[in-house]
Amino acid sequence: MKKEFLVVFCFFLFLVSACKQNANVQGRVSDSSDLSLTDERYLYSLRDSLKILRELIEEQESEISELNNVIDEYIATLNSVYLEKEALSRQMSEVIGNKDFILPKVVMFAGERIDISSPKIKERFEKIFQQELKNARTYISRSGVYFPLFERIFAEENVPFDLKYLAVAESALNPMARSWAGAEGIWQFMPSTAKEYNLRIDNFVDERRDLYKSTRAAINLLKFNKSYFAKKGADSWLLAMCAYNAGLRSINNAIKQQGGKSFSELIMQAEETNRYVWRAVAIKIIFEYEKDIFGELLKREPPIDEQFKRIKLTLRGYHNLDKWAVAQGTNISTVWENNFWIKIYKRQRSRYAKVNNIILPFGEYEFWIPRSAKPNFSLLKEVEAELAKKNDKINIYYRVEKGDDLVKIAKKFKTYTNVIRKDNKLKSNRIFPGQILTINGRHIKGDYVYGEKKFYKVRKGDSLKDVAKKLNVSPNYLININRLEQTYVLHPGEKLIY
Numbered sequence: 001m002k003k004e005f006l007v008v009f010c011f012f013l014f015l016v017s018a019c020k021q022n023a024n025v026q027g028r029v030s031d032s033s034d035l036s037l038t039d040e041r042y043l044y045s046l047r048d049s050l051k052i053l054r055e056l057i058e059e060q061e062s063e064i065s066e067l068n069n070v071i072d073e074y075i076a077t078l079n080s081v082y083l084e085k086e087a088l089s090r091q092m093s094e095v096i097g098n099k100d101f102i103l104p105k106v107v108m109f110a111g112e113r114i115d116i117s118s119p120k121i122k123e124r125f126e127k128i129f130q131q132e133l134k135n136a137r138t139y140i141s142r143s144g145v146y147f148p149l150f151e152r153i154f155a156e157e158n159v160p161f162d163l164k165y166l167a168v169a170e171s172a173l174n175p176m177a178r179s180w181a182g183a184e185g186i187w188q189f190m191p192s193t194a195k196e197y198n199l200r201i202d203n204f205v206d207e208r209r210d211l212y213k214s215t216r217a218a219i220n221l222l223k224f225n226k227s228y229f230a231k232k233g234a235d236s237w238l239l240a241m242c243a244y245n246a247g248l249r250s251i252n253n254a255i256k257q258q259g260g261k262s263f264s265e266l267i268m269q270a271e272e273t274n275r276y277v278w279r280a281v282a283i284k285i286i287f288e289y290e291k292d293i294f295g296e297l298l299k300r301e302p303p304i305d306e307q308f309k310r311i312k313l314t315l316r317g318y319h320n321l322d323k324w325a326v327a328q329g330t331n332i333s334t335v336w337e338n339n340f341w342i343k344i345y346k347r348q349r350s351r352y353a354k355v356n357n358i359i360l361p362f363g364e365y366e367f368w369i370p371r372s373a374k375p376n377f378s379l380l381k382e383v384e385a386e387l388a389k390k391n392d393k394i395n396i397y398y399r400v401e402k403g404d405d406l407v408k409i410a411k412k413f414k415t416y417t418n419v420i421r422k423d424n425k426l427k428s429n430r431i432f433p434g435q436i437l438t439i440n441g442r443h444i445k446g447d448y449v450y451g452e453k454k455f456y457k458v459r460k461g462d463s464l465k466d467v468a469k470k471l472n473v474s475p476n477y478l479i480n481i482n483r484l485e486q487t488y489v490l491h492p493g494e495k496l497i498y
Helices: 002-026 037-096 117-133 134-156 161-171 191-196 210-230 237-246 247-257 271-288 290-294 322-325 332-338 375-385 407-413 416-423 463-471 474-480
Strands: 104-110 114-115 308-315 362-369 394-397 437-438 456-459 495-497
Touching: 104 271, 104 416, 114 237, 117 271, 134 161, 134 210, 134 271, 161 210, 161 237, 161 271, 210 237, 210 247, 237 247, 237 271, 271 290, 308 375, 322 375, 332 362, 332 407, 394 495, 407 416, 416 437
Parallel strands: none
Antiparallel strands: 104 114, 308 362, 394 437, 456 495
């Protein structure tokens, strides 16, 4: 369109010029009655050209108007981006806080002295520190909810309070955190490790997200790791933390190969493990120097004990908790939202499953209930009487694990192998890992307690082979479930899980 406009405009100029030249040649006068036929033709041509030019100009004006609108939109977008960048820059400056903050040269962590002034460590640690600052406002706010609970349990278990920073490094204090590898909860337990430490995972609950139980399980795991290394002359909570991340074997190999007895004396075989500990150290510095970094103590959410009260409940069957929640002065949605370990039970294993039920099986439970909830005691007495009755009108969907067989599963659910075969239309006792088995509630003969563990106290002269024979299990089973080495020597008085 622009090209056409220029062509017509040039033609217009040519016509004007030609008219002027013709007027000079003819010696025209200003009176129109004296115009010759040639002059009229030029004027008609000029008039038509002007009409065309005017139409093109109008079209151009429309296009220019649209173009102006587009330009205005781009300018508005750029302004918005600029404002967002300014806001982000302000937020980042708030997050980063005092740019002149100088990191301490030495940090005490769980009773160990850590020197972070070494040239090999300092540059890398500063990067880790700056990275942790980006999320600091989030986890510092959450720390108000969870740290008082952790510290109370840590005091009971007589472990260093610094271990709470491990939970920050693991999950940023998010009880619903889930890793790409399948670890879940505020302490990021993998399913296999969770079961070793009696954390129940099934269709109804996932105790990796239970604050009390997962915290105690994490402490037990760290205590076990520390005890293991102490026997090897490497009594260190930091090494226990490393093993929490990488496993006992990996850290033990590093000790054997390098001869070190502390975190500072070892080069971790996995960079992730090394970084993991440095992150916890960086987080501790952020908390301890919070006012120096941010210019103030940041706002915390109120402790969980101030927001909620703990209510115990015993179930003798599989029950829906809707009425119980109402009797407690709240509703089932609130109970589910604040007790992270409760799953929504999928009654149908199909694409369009009904997922609106909160059902819990046999067992004893503790719930966080809002302190503002006012129970209806007469209704509560009636509802809890119903919950104490056996309810078997429900199916359990059990996923077969490696090492399972029908006899073992039938024993676990206190039912019979032929019943499981019939309910699942199996032609034989053959099953495979990952297979989903339906366990009909009517056929369960007693209270099913998931993941129950027993302990054997080692006696003088016991060997792994001897204990395995007494317990009717394989030595490898004891080695794996207790996370021992093949050459591990038992010590009188220690307890083995079986």
